[in-house]
Amino acid sequence: xxxxxxxxxxxxxxxxxxxxxxxxxxxxxxxxxxxxxxxxxxxxxxxxxxxxxxxxxxxxxxxxxxxxxxxxxxxxxxxxxxxxxxxxxxxxxxxxxxxxxxxxxxxxxxxxxxxxxxxxxxxxxxxxxxxxxxxxxxxxxxxxxxxxxxxxxxxxxxxxxxxxxxxxxxxxxxxxxxxxxxxxxxxxxxxxxxxxxxxxxxxxxxxxxxxxxxxxxxxxxxxxxxxxxxxxxxxxxxxxxxxxxxxxxxxxxxxxxxxxxxxxxxxxxxxxxxxxxxxxxxxxxxxxxxxxxxxxxxxxxxxxxxxxxxxxxxxxxxxxxxxxxxxxxxxxxxxxxxxxxxxx
Amino acid sequence: xxxxxxxxxxxxxxxxxxxxxxxxxxxxxxxxxxxxxxxxxxxxxxxxxxxxxxxxxxxxxxxxxxxxxxxxxxxxxxxxxxxxxxxxxxxxxxxxxxxxxxxxxxxxxxxxxxxxxxxxxxxxxxxxxxxxxxxxxxxxxxxxxxxxxxxxxxxxxxxxxxxxxxxxxxxxxxxxxxxxxxxxxxxxxxxxxxxxxxxxxxxxxxxxxxxxxxxxxxxxxxxxxxxxxxxxxxxxxxxxxxxxxxxxxxxxxxxxxxxxxxxxxxxxxxxxxxxxxxxxxxxxxxxxxxxxxxxxxxxxxxxxxxxxxxxxxxxxxxxxxxxxxxxxxxxxxxxxxxxxxxxx
Numbered sequence: 001x002x003x004x005x006x007x008x009x010x011x012x013x014x015x016x017x018x019x020x021x022x023x024x025x026x027x028x029x030x031x032x033x034x035x036x037x038x039x040x041x042x043x044x045x046x047x048x049x050x051x052x053x054x055x056x057x058x059x060x061x062x063x064x065x066x067x068x069x070x071x072x073x074x075x076x077x078x079x080x081x082x083x084x085x086x087x088x089x090x091x092x093x094x095x096x097x098x099x100x101x102x103x104x105x106x107x108x109x110x111x112x113x114x115x116x117x118x119x120x121x122x123x124x125x126x127x128x129x130x131x132x133x134x135x136x137x138x139x140x141x142x143x144x145x146x147x148x149x150x151x152x153x154x155x156x157x158x159x160x161x162x163x164x165x166x167x168x169x170x171x172x173x174x175x176x177x178x179x180x181x182x183x184x185x186x187x188x189x190x191x192x193x194x195x196x197x198x199x200x201x202x203x204x205x206x207x208x209x210x211x212x213x214x215x216x217x218x219x220x221x222x223x224x225x226x227x228x229x230x231x232x233x234x235x236x237x238x239x240x241x242x243x244x245x246x247x248x249x250x251x252x253x254x255x256x257x258x259x260x261x262x263x264x265x266x267x268x269x270x271x272x273x274x275x276x277x278x279x280x281x282x283x284x285x286x287x288x289x290x291x292x293x294x295x296x297x298x299x300x301x302x303x304x305x306x307x308x309x310x311x312x313x314x315x316x317x318x319x320x321x322x323x324x325x326x327x328x329x330x331x332x333x334x335x336x337x338x339x340x341x342x343x344x
Numbered sequence: 345x346x347x348x349x350x351x352x353x354x355x356x357x358x359x360x361x362x363x364x365x366x367x368x369x370x371x372x373x374x375x376x377x378x379x380x381x382x383x384x385x386x387x388x389x390x391x392x393x394x395x396x397x398x399x400x401x402x403x404x405x406x407x408x409x410x411x412x413x414x415x416x417x418x419x420x421x422x423x424x425x426x427x428x429x430x431x432x433x434x435x436x437x438x439x440x441x442x443x444x445x446x447x448x449x450x451x452x453x454x455x456x457x458x459x460x461x462x463x464x465x466x467x468x469x470x471x472x473x474x475x476x477x478x479x480x481x482x483x484x485x486x487x488x489x490x491x492x493x494x495x496x497x498x499x500x501x502x503x504x505x506x507x508x509x510x511x512x513x514x515x516x517x518x519x520x521x522x523x524x525x526x527x528x529x530x531x532x533x534x535x536x537x538x539x540x541x542x543x544x545x546x547x548x549x550x551x552x553x554x555x556x557x558x559x560x561x562x563x564x565x566x567x568x569x570x571x572x573x574x575x576x577x578x579x580x581x582x583x584x585x586x587x588x589x590x591x592x593x594x595x596x597x598x599x600x601x602x603x604x605x606x607x608x609x610x611x612x613x614x615x616x617x618x619x620x621x622x623x624x625x626x627x628x629x630x631x632x633x634x635x636x637x638x639x640x641x642x643x644x645x646x647x648x649x650x651x652x653x654x655x656x657x658x659x660x661x662x663x664x665x666x667x668x669x670x671x672x673x674x675x676x677x678x679x680x681x682x683x684x685x686x687x688x
């Protein structure tokens with residue numbers, strides 16, 4: 001069994017730096033695009049056999065050190081009674097945005113197995129299929145990111161409805177966040193019960209906040225969620241995008257591993273977060289469009305900034321782009337393993 | 345004459361903290377929207393009498409401490425031979441994106457007065473109309489931000505064509521940036537010759553870059569531009585959005601004033617940039633949607649972090665939103681003046 005990923009989460013020494021890639025099961029793979037001709041995105045998520053197939057696809061091609069279950073961060077919304085879909089560009093669309101106190105009151109908190117049984121089935125099947133070849137990661141959107149989708153109704157440039165809610169209706173905001181924390185607690189514990197060996201929280205949009213707003217309106221909730229995940233006894237990866245200014249606050253969220261994007265040098269990020277936590281990142285996905293010489297020099301830069309310290313998990317700083325050439329992905333995985341392999 | 349803004353740019357003491365607001369001449373004003381019924385956005389820019397009127401509108405309402413000429417950062421593109429327009433949401437659209445070496449070769453570098461004579465006329469008229477009541481600010485997009493518009497063809501989420509160009513075609517990238525620097529040098533010097541008393545460079549999209557890419561592909565060009573503006577003998581304000589991680593690099597650009605957004609605490613930003621430079625910022629525009637008590641407490645927070653040190657110019661961390669209530673803008677301007685007024 002290749003447990004380098006889990007060992008790195010625990011900051012134990014590994015023979016090489018483990019690597020996985022956010023959105024590694026996705027549109028840059030022709031075999032994924034072929035499946036998408038038969039299934040919509042949500043059908044893929046809701047059909048365990050298909051989700052299993054997609055989860056395994058990247059592992060057939062590349063010697064990645066972890067699998068991540070194929071799913072979407074919006075899946076828990078259905079059980080909450082918040083309808084959603086995707087537009088032509090795969091952008092999320094919420095049917096009726098959650099903006100008034102009554103909208104928040106209507107949100108349901110139900111058992112995870114009742115809400116998304118297909119996901120836990122896919123996780124069970126994936127664990128069986130992987131046969132402990134590599135660990136399986138589960139995931140969820142962090143409370144702020146899900147709240148912002150629910151309030152804005154989809155992607156947003158300014159998050160104006162979200163910010164207006166926590167400034168003008170702080171009690172409504174708190175109630176929404178508390179419901180999300182409880183839903184996500186059940187959702188992630190059920191993923192672990194089904195077989196997920198680590199879980200990642202994606203706080204994709206938290207970078208729009210001032211440090212003060214993060215501390216006041218977000219940190220108490222995401223930190224409570226992470227505290228409640230302790231009983232699962234698996235590593236929690238807390239990944240916030242574009243959040244350099246927030247790292248001094250985020251580092252106290254209680255996670256075992258922190259993910260950072262390419263906007264900050266890995267060594268600076270680790271210094272801020274503290275060397276008593278593991279770190280995941282942080283190559284710019286754009287580098288996969290570059291010539292191999294640049295891919296290698298940028299991967300080397302990330303590894304050098306990690307300094308050979310146990311507890312580094314190599315990843316991109318964001319999901320892989322659909323136009324990333326397959327051969328460049330293969331080259332990156334090989335390069336990270338080659339450059340980081342410790343002499344025996 | 346209220347010269348508090350220019351004094352703050354030079355870090356001289358002022359009786360109160362000067363404030364102006366990015367996009368203060370814009371859609372949140374009903375009188376601006378009324379003019380937009382008669383003129384398209386570009387017609388407003390290209391008609392000196394209309395641009396003058398729009399420039400003065402916010403000063404009629406609020407005791408702002410600076411005017412900024414009404415214009416758009418894309419205006420210099422026309423003289424370069426790069427056609428552009430705006431979509432329904434006022435998003436920029438470039439007719440033929442600049443992506444290949446031949447596209448860059450075709451770009452013209454002509455005299456500023458020949459390219460945008462209407463802008464310099466508007467500046468002359470605005471200076472005359474202001475009668476030194478408050479200083480007039482000129483501005484331009486920074487080379488990276490203009491290059492990214494030209495290459496991507498408009499707004500972009502990932503800047504993939506831009507990054508692909510500097511990774512795979514570094515010579516083409518350098519040639520494009522050098523042409524932009526020369527165009528912007530002429531454009532900004534001509535603004536100062538026409539009467540602009542300070543100039544702001546907007547590097548709106550540079551926050552998508554890793555520090556290494558910023559240092560390698562952007563800093564040499566923007567720093568060269570700022571160095572060449574020294575002969576104008578007016579303060580240069582260097583404003584980069586969402587660029588917390590880049591501040592340690594940006595601070596060496598040679599500007600007199602640095603602008604920061606709300607993502608970083610003002611005191612932390614000033615520490616990084618150095619107290620030998622002036623600082624502009626940094627209230628989240630979202631705060632203008634909040635109740636007055638929150639507007640006041642957040643404005644006080646910004647002022648306290650500035651610590652009463654000479655050289656702080658109050659501003660939002662980004663352009664004001666079209667849905668900002670007029671009365672909240674009035675309250676903010678009054679609050680900043682009131683809270684910051686030094687006892688005689």
